[in-house]
Amino acid sequence: MAINLSNSNLGTRENRIGSITGYIGSLKDLAEKSECGTLKGCSRCFSQSSSCLSSCALNQLAGIRDVAIIHHGPVGCSVAGASAYYMSKVMSKKRGVTSNTVYVGTDMNENDTIFGSTQALRDIIIEVNKRYSPKAIFVSSSCATGIIGEDIDSIVDDVRDEVGVPIVAVHCEGFKSRIWATGFDISDHAVLQEIVQPPREGIKSNKINFKNFFESARPEIIEIFKNFDLEPVFLYCNSTIEELSHLSESLATTCICGTLGNYLGNGLEEKYGVPYVRSINQCGIVGFETWLREIGKVTGRSEKIEKYIEEQRAIYLPQIEEIKKELKGLTAVLGMGPGYTFEVSRVLNELGITVKWALAWHYDKKYENGDVPPSMKYLLENDIDFEASVADQQNYEVMNILNRYKPDMYLSRHPGSTVWAIKNGTPAIYVADEYMIFGYKHTLEFAKTILDAVKNRSFEENLAKRSHLPYTDWWYQQDVDKFLEEAK
Numbered sequence: 001m002a003i004n005l006s007n008s009n010l011g012t013r014e015n016r017i018g019s020i021t022g023y024i025g026s027l028k029d030l031a032e033k034s035e036c037g038t039l040k041g042c043s044r045c046f047s048q049s050s051s052c053l054s055s056c057a058l059n060q061l062a063g064i065r066d067v068a069i070i071h072h073g074p075v076g077c078s079v080a081g082a083s084a085y086y087m088s089k090v091m092s093k094k095r096g097v098t099s100n101t102v103y104v105g106t107d108m109n110e111n112d113t114i115f116g117s118t119q120a121l122r123d124i125i126i127e128v129n130k131r132y133s134p135k136a137i138f139v140s141s142s143c144a145t146g147i148i149g150e151d152i153d154s155i156v157d158d159v160r161d162e163v164g165v166p167i168v169a170v171h172c173e174g175f176k177s178r179i180w181a182t183g184f185d186i187s188d189h190a191v192l193q194e195i196v197q198p199p200r201e202g203i204k205s206n207k208i209n210f211k212n213f214f215e216s217a218r219p220e221i222i223e224i225f226k227n228f229d230l231e232p233v234f235l236y237c238n239s240t241i242e243e244l245s246h247l248s249e250s251l252a253t254t255c256i257c258g259t260l261g262n263y264l265g266n267g268l269e270e271k272y273g274v275p276y277v278r279s280i281n282q283c284g285i286v287g288f289e290t291w292l293r294e295i296g297k298v299t300g301r302s303e304k305i306e307k308y309i310e311e312q313r314a315i316y317l318p319q320i321e322e323i324k325k326e327l328k329g330l331t332a333v334l335g336m337g338p339g340y341t342f343e344v345s346r347v348l349n350e351l352g353i354t355v356k357w358a359l360a361w362h363y364d365k366k367y368e369n370g371d372v373p374p375s376m377k378y379l380l381e382n383d384i385d386f387e388a389s390v391a392d393q394q395n396y397e398v399m400n401i402l403n404r405y406k407p408d409m410y411l412s413r414h415p416g417s418t419v420w421a422i423k424n425g426t427p428a429i430y431v432a433d434e435y436m437i438f439g440y441k442h443t444l445e446f447a448k449t450i451l452d453a454v455k456n457r458s459f460e461e462n463l464a465k466r467s468h469l470p471y472t473d474w475w476y477q478q479d480v481d482k483f484l485e486e487a488k
């Protein structure tokens, strides 16, 4: 689908790429229906937990150094400022840099929702610019401004010359999408629209754009890429506006998770011809090698990459093979965002662990370029199948599934989900860090973590004995497949 940067408002994932939040069946069925275009999402009559897309979008933007986020909405919406503070202050401190990013809520009140508050917004933008001298300003909408039709774009256009720094409207009305990951696309759209500039003449770059969340493996990846004469530019956590303005000059774009990086990667490719590395992600051995080889192909560094792979294989493969003997035959259920669910399923398969059920918090049946996500394609092509469902973090369904399959472990990237599994007596592995299964070294560590979790189950057993869960036997006997059918 063509990316339209002339409009600040971006279609939702549901509308643009047919993403869904409701499905129960098998992985094969999900992928086949995605490929032939017959996949239809189901809705539930009850949503236990989800989150507003503005948190995703504005957290991403707040990771950029020295910018201002102006969240135009009621004070409740600005609760996203708490995690934005984390992205800006804590992450910059961790890296040893300074960020003067500010997050300002406009505190819309009842009068504003009746009479509008464009004048107040205008005044706030001018004041924020004067007080904090940001390098760029992102002006976000909210449900309230969307409902009353507040014309944020006109205000932004109106003050553009006066503020003298890049300024862009970010359309974050939470009601427009049930998929919080739409927020990732919204932040990318804003960056592509206003911050990224056309490549400068005569610049020869060896940079590779690397979209990730918290850049925890930054030093390690910089060292790895030195072997290939490549310099990664990590986005957006701790990025500067200057760095972002030159993304169009890089040799390629890659990301840690397709759900996170797909829009930016495709946008840079479509607008500036920067190749987007389309492969399964770096989790596990197969993933890491496939990803590296694709980078080699795109940047003309295949020889150097093959040499690196050979050296690393000799160090790590014997150790991983040894642990695999102990993991063989274990079973798992997992619940994560769709990017990780199907990547981690592949790694578990690689380690000899059987996936009983995989839940994805949403599912993108096609990416921006019209292809089925590579992680799904890989599982299909390698004849890997298991029961799968799409549910926007419905933990009550997770509990039902855990009770039915009694797996050896539950894996999730969301702590609120792992807590329930542990109270249920299931060993849970919180795959918090995005680089927890990255490459040879971390795949080995991941395998050891699994072994630790399943070998010593006393914590889960003791906690389960002392926990009174709200779920009744009646609920555990329900068939979640039927539950969704009824809610269709």
Ligand code: SF4
Binding pocket: 052, 053, 054, 073, 076, 077, 141, 142, 143, 144, 172, 173, 174, 175
């Ligand atoms: S934008 Fe809408 S969904 Fe998001 S926090 Fe505000 S009111 Fe809630």
